[in-house]
Amino acid sequence: MEHYIGIDIGSTATKCVAVDRGGNVLAQAVVPSGAGTRADVRAIDLLYGSFAGKREECAGTIATGYGRMLYAGADKQISEITCHAKGLHRILPEVRTIIDVGGQDLKAIIIDEMGMIEQFAMNDKCAAGTGRFLEVMCRVMNIELSEMSEYDSRAREICQISNTCTVFAESEVISKLAQGYAIEDIVAGIYDSIARKISGLVKRVGIRREVALTGGGGLNEGLVRALERHIGVNIQVPPQPQIIGALGAALLAAD
Amino acid sequence: MEKSEIIREMQHAVAHIRETVHEKKQEGKKVIGCAPIFVPEELVIASGAFPVGIWGGQKVSLSGSQEYFPPFACSVVQSITELSMKGTYDDVDAIMLTSLCDTLKCMSQTIQLSAPKLQPIFIKHPQNYRLECAVEYMVKELNRVKEELEEVTGNKITEESLKQAIELCNRDRRALLRFKKLLAEKPGILTNHERHDVIKSRLYMDRERHAQLMEELNEKLEEEPVPAFDGIRLYVCGVMMEPVELLDILDEFGFAIVGDELVQESRQFRYMVPEGLSQVERLARQIQQIRGEAFLYDPKKERDDVIAEECKDVRADAVLFSLMKFCDTDEYDYPWVRDAVQAMGLPILNLEIEQIMQSFEGARTRLQAYAEQIKSRAAARQTS
Numbered sequence: 001m002e003h004y005i006g007i008d009i010g011s012t013a014t015k016c017v018a019v020d021r022g023g024n025v026l027a028q029a030v031v032p033s034g035a036g037t038r039a040d041v042r043a044i045d046l047l048y049g050s051f052a053g054k055r056e057e058c059a060g061t062i063a064t065g066y067g068r069m070l071y072a073g074a075d076k077q078i079s080e081i082t083c084h085a086k087g088l089h090r091i092l093p094e095v096r097t098i099i100d101v102g103g104q105d106l107k108a109i110i111i112d113e114m115g116m117i118e119q120f121a122m123n124d125k126c127a128a129g130t131g132r133f134l135e136v137m138c139r140v141m142n143i144e145l146s147e148m149s150e151y152d153s154r155a156r157e158i159c160q161i162s163n164t165c166t167v168f169a170e171s172e173v174i175s176k177l178a179q180g181y182a183i184e185d186i187v188a189g190i191y192d193s194i195a196r197k198i199s200g201l202v203k204r205v206g207i208r209r210e211v212a213l214t215g216g217g218g219l220n221e222g223l224v225r226a227l228e229r230h231i232g233v234n235i236q237v238p239p240q241p242q243i244i245g246a247l248g249a250a251l252l253a254a255d
Numbered sequence: 256m257e258k259s260e261i262i263r264e265m266q267h268a269v270a271h272i273r274e275t276v277h278e279k280k281q282e283g284k285k286v287i288g289c290a291p292i293f294v295p296e297e298l299v300i301a302s303g304a305f306p307v308g309i310w311g312g313q314k315v316s317l318s319g320s321q322e323y324f325p326p327f328a329c330s331v332v333q334s335i336t337e338l339s340m341k342g343t344y345d346d347v348d349a350i351m352l353t354s355l356c357d358t359l360k361c362m363s364q365t366i367q368l369s370a371p372k373l374q375p376i377f378i379k380h381p382q383n384y385r386l387e388c389a390v391e392y393m394v395k396e397l398n399r400v401k402e403e404l405e406e407v408t409g410n411k412i413t414e415e416s417l418k419q420a421i422e423l424c425n426r427d428r429r430a431l432l433r434f435k436k437l438l439a440e441k442p443g444i445l446t447n448h449e450r451h452d453v454i455k456s457r458l459y460m461d462r463e464r465h466a467q468l469m470e471e472l473n474e475k476l477e478e479e480p481v482p483a484f485d486g487i488r489l490y491v492c493g494v495m496m497e498p499v500e501l502l503d504i505l506d507e508f509g510f511a512i513v514g515d516e517l518v519q520e521s522r523q524f525r526y527m528v529p530e531g532l533s534q535v536e537r538l539a540r541q542i543q544q545i546r547g548e549a550f551l552y553d554p555k556k557e558r559d560d561v562i563a564e565e566c567k568d569v570r571a572d573a574v575l576f577s578l579m580k581f582c583d584t585d586e587y588d589y590p591w592v593r594d595a596v597q598a599m600g601l602p603i604l605n606l607e608i609e610q611i612m613q614s615f616e617g618a619r620t621r622l623q624a625y626a627e628q629i630k631s632r633a634a635a636r637q638t639s
């Protein structure tokens with residue numbers, strides 16, 4: 001079956017999406033980017049193992065994400081910013097402000113009613129406000145990323161984490177644990193801390209409704225709640241926020 | 256000379272600064288460092304010395320400079336400090352310093368510790384530089400600088416030698432302005448990297464030679480046909496476009512710089528030295544004409560007007576504000592510039608850079624996305 005592929009080689013996870021000519025999703029795959037065997041190769045293998053398409057039926061591939069220049073199988077490379085805008089506009093066309101919280105970067109993108117980018121901003125080389133911040137804190141608290149939102153929902157109050165710097169915030173969390181604060185409240189504090197940093201960036205481009213959260217950060221309901229508090233508007237999350245960039249790349253390949 | 260030969264000679268000058276300084280010393284000449292932002296190079300040339308730009312270094316790793324500056328100080332000043340500690344300026348006889356921003360102000364003191372052998376020559380610009388009394392003040396200030404230079408070089412600066420130096424520098428400025436205009440008329444005729452080297456080389460070669468090469472280059476460019484160009488006409492704001500990898504990325508994504516107001520580039524030569532009663536007074540009057548300069552007192556905030564006018568003149572499609580990290584002067588101005596540019600219907604990208612940056616992936620993503628943003632809008636306009 002003829003299909004198009006988008007591959008988003010992020011700093012933390014590699015995402016692949018296959019779509020048909022009409023842009024309907026046929027298959028998708030997510031693998032960690034980490035060291036060892038090449039994530040791009042693994043992701044593509046996984047993708048072809050999960051639908052009826054054959055490699056020779058692929059009519060176009062676009063690579064995006066941090067590693068977009070390294071992927072040999074692409075016909076073209078397009079920036080994540082364009083791909084996130086494209087993918088999200090397809091799923092949630094009423095959204096004007098897109099916040100992408102990835103593993104190591106953070107982006108705010110303003111698009112118009114056609115899905116065209118008007119403005120964007122990206123964080124500097126600092127892990128504050130990114131998924132990496134969450135990963136580091138989970139390690140310290142000895143809980144899984146996927147459990148964080150659960151803890152957050154049980155929090156009774158937000159335990160303030162004052163440091164934005166990931167390294168300092170890490171020792172702050174350790175000392176809060178030692179002081180006997182509940183993990184639930186600390187988790188709420190962590191989400192609050194990164195939401196503060198994210199809202200700072202989003203306010204730089206100006207918030208235009210509707211607002212959506214994409215990237216792996218969107219998998220955190222606790223983060224969505226904290227962001228809504230800081231930004232003051234309702235935030236939409238697409239059903240699979242992490243693959244939006246790859247979906248956008250696939251749609252651009254099919255265009 | 257061929258166009259490529261001219262450019263190669265200029266690129267050689269930019270890439271071999273220490274060698275040039277060494278040669279000048281061997282010839283028995285004195286060498287005077289010219290630090291940012293506005294220093295009277297005419298006085299240096301009139302004294303028979305060689306003026307050499309002191310604009311830090313690209314991708315320098317900082318260690319010693321942290322003894323004098325916190326990590327949130329501008330990387331240009333930090334890299335100058337680092338290089339001064341490493342002995343890079345050992346062949347330089349004296350350095351002209353200004354205090355036109357807070358970090359430069361600090362460096363005017365720290366450089367005496369970081370490079371004790373380097374003789375400083377200070378130039379303090381007047382605050383209310385548009386007033387007539389500022390000229391009177393600046394004449395006194397420049398006469399003091401003149402005396403200090405005479406002492407360092409052992410040569411007298413005469414009215415005649417200064418007049419010649421002013422004429423030479425003005426000639427070079429005119430050629431540079433013509434060059435800029437040609438590039439706006441024929442985008443794509445040179446790469447952005449080449450444009451930068453041509454402009455920057457004036458700081459690192461004999462001015463006479465530079466002026467001569469500029470004039471020849473302009474002739475060649477004038478003869479050449481307008482190249483086919485379907486890229487983006489870009490206007491650039493900020494302190495500088497270094498490291499040059501940034502320029503290569505612009506080239507890669509189809510941007511052509513058609514105008515700039517970079518401190519290291521156009522702001523060095525966009526105002527001629529005017530006429531006046533004495534040669535020193537002419538120099539004193541030069542800054543008086545400057546309009547909308549971020550590093551001079553600009554109570555009416557005219558910088559954004561100047562940028563808007565220039566964008567219109569060069570028919571820019573887009574603006575890049577290359578914000579030197581921690582440059583609060585530019586950070587203050589950015590919102591004004593953004594609003595003025597957007598009011599003209601042009602997109603603007605605020606790209607944070609550092610002269611010492613070593614990784615370009617973040618900048619590449621932003622610039623690629625910016626190019627995609629502009630091109631898809633243009634395509635949508637065409638189909639509608």
Ligand SMILES: Nc1ncnc2c1ncn2[C@@H]1O[C@H](COP(=O)(O)OP(=O)(O)O)[C@@H](O)[C@H]1O
Pocket residue numbers: 009010011012013014033065101102103104105130131132134135145146147214215216217219220242
């Ligand atoms: N199950 C999960 N629950 C919560 N967050 C998750 C989960 N899986 C991944 N994440 C978050 O997603 C981030 C990676 O997001 P992603 O958009 O794939 O990043 P990138 O594109 O930079 O590789 C991780 O750093 C982590 O914080």
Ligand SMILES: [Mg+2]
Pocket residue numbers: 010011065080102103215245
């Ligand atoms: Mg990503």
